[in-house]
Amino acid sequence: MHIFDLHADIGYDVLQKRKQGLQNILKEYHVPLWKKGNVKMVGMASYFEGTETWEDMCEMITILKEEIAQCEDLVLVTKQEDFQKEGIYAILTVEGMCGIQDHIAEKIDWLYSQGVRIASLTWNEENMLATGCKGSPERGLTPLGVQAVKRMQELSMLIDVSHTNEKTFWDIMNYSKENVIATHSNAFALCPHRRNLKDEQIQAIAMQKGIIGMVSAPYFVHAQKEYQNCKQLVAHMRYIKELTSISTLAIGFDFMHFFEGYEDIHTQGLKDPSTAQTLIEEMKKQGFTEDEIQKVAYENAYQKVKAILCNAL
Ligand SMILES: [Zn+2]
Numbered sequence: 636m637h638i639f640d641l642h643a644d645i646g647y648d649v650l651q652k653r654k655q656g657l658q659n660i661l662k663e664y665h666v667p668l669w670k671k672g673n674v675k676m677v678g679m680a681s682y683f684e685g686t687e688t689w690e691d692m693c694e695m696i697t698i699l700k701e702e703i704a705q706c707e708d709l710v711l712v713t714k715q716e717d718f719q720k721e722g723i724y725a726i727l728t729v730e731g732m733c734g735i736q737d738h739i740a741e742k743i744d745w746l747y748s749q750g751v752r753i754a755s756l757t758w759n760e761e762n763m764l765a766t767g768c769k770g771s772p773e774r775g776l777t778p779l780g781v782q783a784v785k786r787m788q789e790l791s792m793l794i795d796v797s798h799t800n801e802k803t804f805w806d807i808m809n810y811s812k813e814n815v816i817a818t819h820s821n822a823f824a825l826c827p828h829r830r831n832l833k834d835e836q837i838q839a840i841a842m843q844k845g846i847i848g849m850v851s852a853p854y855f856v857h858a859q860k861e862y863q864n865c866k867q868l869v870a871h872m873r874y875i876k877e878l879t880s881i882s883t884l885a886i887g888f889d890f891m892h893f894f895e896g897y898e899d900i901h902t903q904g905l906k907d908p909s910t911a912q913t914l915i916e917e918m919k920k921q922g923f924t925e926d927e928i929q930k931v932a933y934e935n936a937y938q939k940v941k942a943i944l945c946n947a948l
Contacts, residue, residue: 636915636928637675639936640908641753641848641887642728642797642819646681646699648893653698661706664893665908669723672911675933676712676724676940678753678818678848678887679703683731685760685767689742692734696727696749713750715944726940727751728795728818731758731767732783739764739782747790752943753818754787755795756780757803765803768829775802776810784810791943796840797830797848797887804836813843816939819850819887821871822878826857834878841879846939848887849875849931851902851914864903865917872931873921881927885936886914 645665652660669677681695703711703725710722718724727750735742746754756776757767764780776784784807787794796804797817807815817840823831832840832847840847849872850856853863856871872884891897892907904913918928 637933638911639676639933640674641678642889643677644682645679646695649699649702650695661702666708668908671909674908678726678728680728680730683733684758685733687734689734729754732756733762736763740786743786753793758798766800767798768800770800776806816845817847819848819889821855822874830855841883846885846935848885850889851905852889853902856902869917869921884931
């Protein structure tokens with residue numbers, strides 16, 4: 636079964652490994668795992684924690700693009716026709732826009748021109764645009780953030796709310812016209828972590844025909860280690876399906892196997908992309924039909940992304 640992984644911090648890993656003098660990073664370290672796990676499409680994130688500059692953002696995105704271009708197994712998707720090409724599809728995403736502090740529309744236009752089609756305004760921090768989940772609960776989207784949301788909308792980019800605090804979430808919802816998604820978050824009702832979504836948030840995303848990528852990073856699956864397994868991750872899926880519908884569900888693993896010190900931190904059975912089909916097996920076990928699994932694993936996210944691909948610039 637093909638899988639679309641909406642969130643992997645590939646830009647970060649590529650930059651780190653380049654700094655160590657390594658080359659062909661995607662081909663050597665990532666493609667084999669995607670192939671083994673039948674991962675057909677990947678949201679490749681350039682990830683910024685809050686201290687990076689605009690130049691830092693440009694550097695990571697440029698190097699990631701270079702790596703994708705060098706790797707014949709990959710197809711960078713920026714328009715619908717790209718799906719006619721053979722390979723593993725790469726969609727550029729940005730996690731956190733702390734480097735954007737002025738010339739908002741111009742800089743978002745640059746991201747778009749590079750191929751970025753999904754982006755979040757913040758990681759966990761407060762920045763010039765918005766407030767992440769570790770920021771003040773009273774602070775939401777800023778006036779500059781409103782400009783960012785509006786420009787993203789004009790370009791049909793998808794706005795990722797996985798890391799926003801609740802106020803920013805609802806502020807974005809006020810401006811959004813069906814372009815909000817959460818690339819990697821689970822249900823707060825089953826695992827009360829600030830990175831997970833409350834019922835009203837899940838329903839609001841579903842109302843706007845958005846999607847939510849179920850995340851396998853263990854802390855968002857369950858607070859206790861013994862329950863950080865596929866069974867519990869699929870329980871999140873069942874919960875969101877019942878609360879909304881099967882159309883809301885997608886996958887955004889957020890595997891951490893390439894982060895130093897995090898090599899062994901994962902939900903049981905889901906170590907890296909090569910093990911992705913383990914989740915599919917668990918969905919079968921818990922009664923999801925073939926058609927439902929196909930939707931969650933690939934189709935829902937694929938259709939959502941495909942619909943926004945157009946040449947706006
Ligand atoms: Zn994240």
